[in-house]
Every structure is written in structure tokens, then in C-alpha cells.
Amino acid sequence: MLAIIGGSGLSELPNVSITRRQVVRTPYGEPSCGLTFGEINGLEVVFLARHGYAHTLQPHEINYRANIWALAEQKVSRIIAVASVGGIRTDLTPGTLVVPDQLIDYTYGRSNTYFEGAMETIRHIDFTDPYSPDARACILLAAKRQNITVVDGGTYACTQGPRLETAAEIRRLEGDGADMVGMTGMPEAVLARELGVPYASLCLVGNYAAGKGNNQHRIDVSAASQVLSSNMEKLLSILGSICAD
Numbered sequence: 001m002l003a004i005i006g007g008s009g010l011s012e013l014p015n016v017s018i019t020r021r022q023v024v025r026t027p028y029g030e031p032s033c034g035l036t037f038g039e040i041n042g043l044e045v046v047f048l049a050r051h052g053y054a055h056t057l058q059p060h061e062i063n064y065r066a067n068i069w070a071l072a073e074q075k076v077s078r079i080i081a082v083a084s085v086g087g088i089r090t091d092l093t094p095g096t097l098v099v100p101d102q103l104i105d106y107t108y109g110r111s112n113t114y115f116e117g118a119m120e121t122i123r124h125i126d127f128t129d130p131y132s133p134d135a136r137a138c139i140l141l142a143a144k145r146q147n148i149t150v151v152d153g154g155t156y157a158c159t160q161g162p163r164l165e166t167a168a169e170i171r172r173l174e175g176d177g178a179d180m181v182g183m184t185g186m187p188e189a190v191l192a193r194e195l196g197v198p199y200a201s202l203c204l205v206g207n208y209a210a211g212k213g214n215n216q217h218r219i220d221v222s223a224a225s226q227v228l229s230s231n232m233e234k235l236l237s238i239l240g241s242i243c244a245d
């Protein structure tokens with residue numbers, strides 16, 4: 001079974017035929033919403049809306065540990081996490097799809113590990129390649145089959161939010177090597193790694209990051225959500241094609 005986490009603009013999957021919904025609890029509390037089970041092109045999928053079905057959870061309010069635990073418990077083979085980002089690199093223009101291969105974490109105060117408490121021995125997991133090469137390859141292959149252009153690789157900077165960044169912050173992220181910026185990629189990716197579930201992200205650029213492109217002085221948030229919704233169809237056909245494997 002494949003797990004799909006939906007981000008902004010994707011709080012349900014229109015191309016899934018739903019078989020059941022299930023409210024789950026985890027040792028870390030409740031996930032953002034119940035799990036939706038169904039099929040896309042004959043493949044079983046479980047879907048979770050990261051911000052909740054009503055899109056009410058801010059990035060820093062999401063219970064990432066509960067979300068990833070709930071999916072891992074379903075013995076999923078992979079997690080494909082959909083997320084919207086701001087484009088920093090010049091070719092990452094609004095409407096572009098990108099599959100990052102690296103990340104930098106700028107978040108703070110989020111519960112970012114399962115390895116804690118008196119009973120835990122000290123564990124340092126490898127995170128050199130934060131995204132599963134195999135899960136990334138699945139997304140890229142699916143996009144190719146659908147003839148949809150996707151940028152292969154890039155560094156995702158995860159900021160704390162919920163506010164957008166200043167232009168100077170974006171220049172700093174760029175200097176650090178970041179190509180795109182979002183608010184939810186961490187600790188999601190590391191928690192999946194801790195539980196041994198292959199995880200990759202399919203990002204949709206909704207806007208130029210602060211100070212980039214036409215955003216010299218402000219980011220038009222409603223234009224960004226327009227970009228997300230008008231590009232959702234190609235994103236969904238990639239997800240559908242992953243399932244056709």
C-alpha cells in the first residue's frame with residue numbers, strides 16, 4: 001500500500017475510489033485527520049491531509065509524529081508527501097513541479113524524533129540523503145510516463161512559518177544552498193526515516209520566494225493559491241501513475 005500526504009490545495013484525492021475512513025490514535029496523539037483508504041488504478045492507497053480536512057492546522061501545529069506513526073502502522077511501502085513551496089532558484093517558477101533531493105531544516109520547537117525518553121539508548125540515524133532514492137525514482141518515472149515535466153533534485157529549506165520569509169531571509173537561504181522553501185518538510189522526512197519508511201516529496205511551486213521574481217516587495221498569497229489549484233491536475237495524474245506500477 002502507498003501512503004500519500006496531501007498538502008495545501010490537496011486535502012482530498014479526487015481520483016481515489018474510497019473504500020473506508022478510519023480514525024486512528026497513536027502513542028503520540030491524534031494525526032491531523034482520519035486516514036482515508038482507497039484505490040487509485042487498482043493500487044491500494046492511504047491518504048492523510050497534513051493540515052486536516054478543513055485545512056485548519058498551521059505548519060507548526062501539525063502533529064508530525066502522530067501522522068507518520070499512523071501511516072507506518074499501516075505497513076505502507078512508501079510515503080509520497082505533496083507540498084507547496086516558494087521558488088528560490090530561477091528555474092523554479094510558479095507552477096513548476098520539483099522532487100527535492102536534499103533539505104535544510106530551519107524549524108524549531110517541533111517534536112522531531114521518536115527516540116527520546118529514559119528507556120531509549122542513544123541512536124543517531126543516517127540522514128545523508130534525506131529522501132528515499134527509490135521513492136524519488138517512482139515519482140520521476142510516473143511523471144515521465146505522463147509526459148509531465150518535473151525538476152529532478154533541489155534543496156528544500158524548511159522554515160518555521162506560519163509567516164512567509166523576509167527577502168533577506170531568502171537571500172540567506174539561497175546562500176546556504178537552498179533552491180526552494182516550504183514549512184512542512186521537517187520533521188516529516190526524518191520521522192519517516194526513523195521508522196524506516198521510504199519517503200519522498202513532490203513539491204509544487206506556488207510562488208516566487210520573498211524578494212524573488214515579481215515578488216520584490218510582497219507575495220500575492222491569493223495568486224499563489226490560484227497557481228496551486230490550476231496545477232493540481234498534473235500533480236494528480238503523477239500520483240495516479242505512481243499507483244499504476
Ligand code: HPA
Nearest residue numbers: 084085086181182183209
Ligand atoms: N515560503 C515558505 N513556504 C511556502 C512558500 C514560501 O514562499 N510558498 C509555499 N510554501
